[in-house]
Amino acid sequence: MRYRRPKGTADILPDDAPRWRHVESTFRDICARFGYGEIRTPIFEDTDLFIRSVGEETDIVSKEMYTFDDKGGRSQTLRAEGTAPAVRAFIENQMQGQDTERLVRLFYLAPIFRYDRPQAGRYRQHHQAGMEALGSMDPAVDAEVIDLALSFYRALGIEGTRLLVNSVGCPACAPPYVDTLKDAIRDRVDELCGDCQRRFDTNPLRVLDCKKEACREITAGAPILLDELCEECADHFAGFRASLDALGISYEIDPRIVRGLDYYTKTAFELRHDALGAQDSIGGGGRYDGLVKQCGGKDIPGVGLGMGIERILLVREALSIEDAGHEREGVFVVTLGDAAWTPGYRLLHELRAAGLHTDIDFRRRSMRAQLRAADKEGFAQAVILGEDELASDVATVRDMESGEQTEIALGQLAEHLLEK
Numbered sequence: 001m002r003y004r005r006p007k008g009t010a011d012i013l014p015d016d017a018p019r020w021r022h023v024e025s026t027f028r029d030i031c032a033r034f035g036y037g038e039i040r041t042p043i044f045e046d047t048d049l050f051i052r053s054v055g056e057e058t059d060i061v062s063k064e065m066y067t068f069d070d071k072g073g074r075s076q077t078l079r080a081e082g083t084a085p086a087v088r089a090f091i092e093n094q095m096q097g098q099d100t101e102r103l104v105r106l107f108y109l110a111p112i113f114r115y116d117r118p119q120a121g122r123y124r125q126h127h128q129a130g131m132e133a134l135g136s137m138d139p140a141v142d143a144e145v146i147d148l149a150l151s152f153y154r155a156l157g158i159e160g161t162r163l164l165v166n167s168v169g170c171p172a173c174a175p176p177y178v179d180t181l182k183d184a185i186r187d188r189v190d191e192l193c194g195d196c197q198r199r200f201d202t203n204p205l206r207v208l209d210c211k212k213e214a215c216r217e218i219t220a221g222a223p224i225l226l227d228e229l230c231e232e233c234a235d236h237f238a239g240f241r242a243s244l245d246a247l248g249i250s251y252e253i254d255p256r257i258v259r260g261l262d263y264y265t266k267t268a269f270e271l272r273h274d275a276l277g278a279q280d281s282i283g284g285g286g287r288y289d290g291l292v293k294q295c296g297g298k299d300i301p302g303v304g305l306g307m308g309i310e311r312i313l314l315v316r317e318a319l320s321i322e323d324a325g326h327e328r329e330g331v332f333v334v335t336l337g338d339a340a341w342t343p344g345y346r347l348l349h350e351l352r353a354a355g356l357h358t359d360i361d362f363r364r365r366s367m368r369a370q371l372r373a374a375d376k377e378g379f380a381q382a383v384i385l386g387e388d389e390l391a392s393d394v395a396t397v398r399d400m401e402s403g404e405q406t407e408i409a410l411g412q413l414a415e416h417l418l419e420k
């Protein structure tokens with residue numbers, strides 16, 4: 001084999017595609033129900049957009065982006081995450097209008113590119129379903145995006161999703177806390193894993209969400225940000241919890257949920273499912289009140305959530321959730337002998353033009369082989385055109401389920417088949 005797909009990517013074949021379409025169309029339906037409108041942004045953006053929003057010292061920007069110079073010498077980057085492009089488009093297209101407190105709700109289904117170590121359900125090109133709600137500080141909106149996500153999972157048959165919540169504060173209360181955290185673990189920096197030793201200087205909050213046991217033990221007794229929030233952030237977090245309670249959404253508070261991106265403020269959360277084992281995250285997000293302004297827009301707050309479609313498909317597989325079986329539908333045109341080919345081929349065209357799923361055997365095999373193919377492909381009916389039939393101006397219509405056959409006059413054939 002000469003060519004192989006790039007490492008960490010997947011081919012979605014026709015047998016897999018219906019599962020993807022089901023997840024995507026369910027997401028679109030739920031988003032419509034919640035008043036979110038679809039946005040499609042380019043697959044690449046100016047590199048600077050990701051650097052400025054996600055943060056220079058984050059894993060995404062420092063290690064994982066697919067960045068290239070185009071022929072004009074501009075540095076471009078394949079979509080490394082979903083929020084920055086949506087925010088860029090929101091600003092550029094002046095979606096806010098005159099009313100800066102108007103709630104603008106967006107959703108997207110898009111591939112995300114990250115040069116990551118490939119692991120279960122994690123690809124270098126993976127796909128995300130995401131939402132962004134811009135224009136409101138109200139923590140009820142934070143709970144709304146979570147409600148949307150949980151409704152989406154439930155519609156896909158996924159129960160048992162766990163919600164973990166935290167607050168990562170704001171520019172007033174997070175930096176002093178980071179100093180407190182560094183002081184608390186400074187003596188044991190040498191014992192942290194290599195990544196965390198680097199993070200201690202560049203992105204200390206991330207030391208909290210390291211999965212390594214040694215690192216977790218070192219940070220276990222450290223002060224937590226929830227205890228050091230400023231009054232505004234503490235009130236917001238209380239309001240967020242009250243909104244979740246109002247919707248009957250249960251959650252766990254987890255001070256280790258810090259998300260990896262610089263733009264998060266206040267609310268941070270993660271959705272997990274135990275069916276996935278160690279890589280149990282199926283979604284996450286949070287609030288980003290400074291991001292729009294930082295990207296050159298007005299001072300407009302926002303909150304968003306992203307969910308990995310590959311992970312969702314893995315959960316459904318682990319839980320043995322099957323989509324409803326497909327009903328038999330459509331008509332397979334069986335032609336026997338040379339004389340029957342052209343009338344059959346024309347019928348194929350007419351039935352397709354009339355909107356019916358129709359196929360024919362271009363190999364013109366035996367009747368048995370053609371009927372077997374029709375059965376395997378799930379056709380509801382077969383129409384058999386042979387020399388005997390053509391001689392008496394009829395066709396045999398076979399019900400593929402019962403095997404019952406009826407003769408129909410050729411003149412009424414299309415009408416008869418379309419009726420069913």
Ligand SMILES: [Zn+2]
Pocket residue numbers: 169170171172173174229230231232233234
């Ligand atoms: Zn604060």
Ligand SMILES: [Zn+2]
Pocket residue numbers: 192193194195196207210211212215
């Ligand atoms: Zn670590």
